[in-house]
Amino acid sequence: MRRVKRRYLLVRFEIEHVPDEREFLDAVWAAVGKLYGEFGASLAGLALISYDAAEKTAIIRVALKALRMVRAALASITCIAGEKAAVHVMTVSGTLKSLHKRETRVF
Template sequence: MRRVKRRYLLLRFEVERVPGEREFLDAVWAAVGKLYGEFGASLTGLALISYDAAEKTAIVRVTLEALRMVRASLASITCIEGAEAAVHVMAVSGTIKSLHKRQQHLFSDV
């Protein structure tokens, strides 16, 4: 069987009211489902790896093939739980370790 290549996405969200982990993940799934349907969503291999409400960041895992689909879905999120929102992909990496390194680098610049 072919090994599934995955990518880890560091997300930063802008929201008026910070959502809980469950609400955030629901919003992401809803966006993928809305744009690509249930079949499309099944190809993404989407999973939430970590969620930091204080920093407004999250890390999700997706399959490499579905990276563009997930990016478009995340960009299409305009509200979470009735509050205006935007989700940005800050970095994409093949391993969580290198993503954490990039995260430190990114946020030390801010």
């Protein structure tokens, strides 16, 4: 079986009151589901790797094939837990190691 290629996304969210991890992940799943349906969401291979409430950042893992799809879904998020919000993809990387290297350059 071929190895599934993945990408790691460092995302930053803008919101007044920081949501908890569950609420953030729910918003991401809801956005993917809304735009691409359950079938599309199943292809995305979404997983939350880390969540930093203080920095308002998170690292999400996705399947490479679904990268554009997830990017669009993240961009379509306008509210998290009933509060107006925006989610921006700061950087994309193939490994967590290089993502952390880039992270220091982004912030």
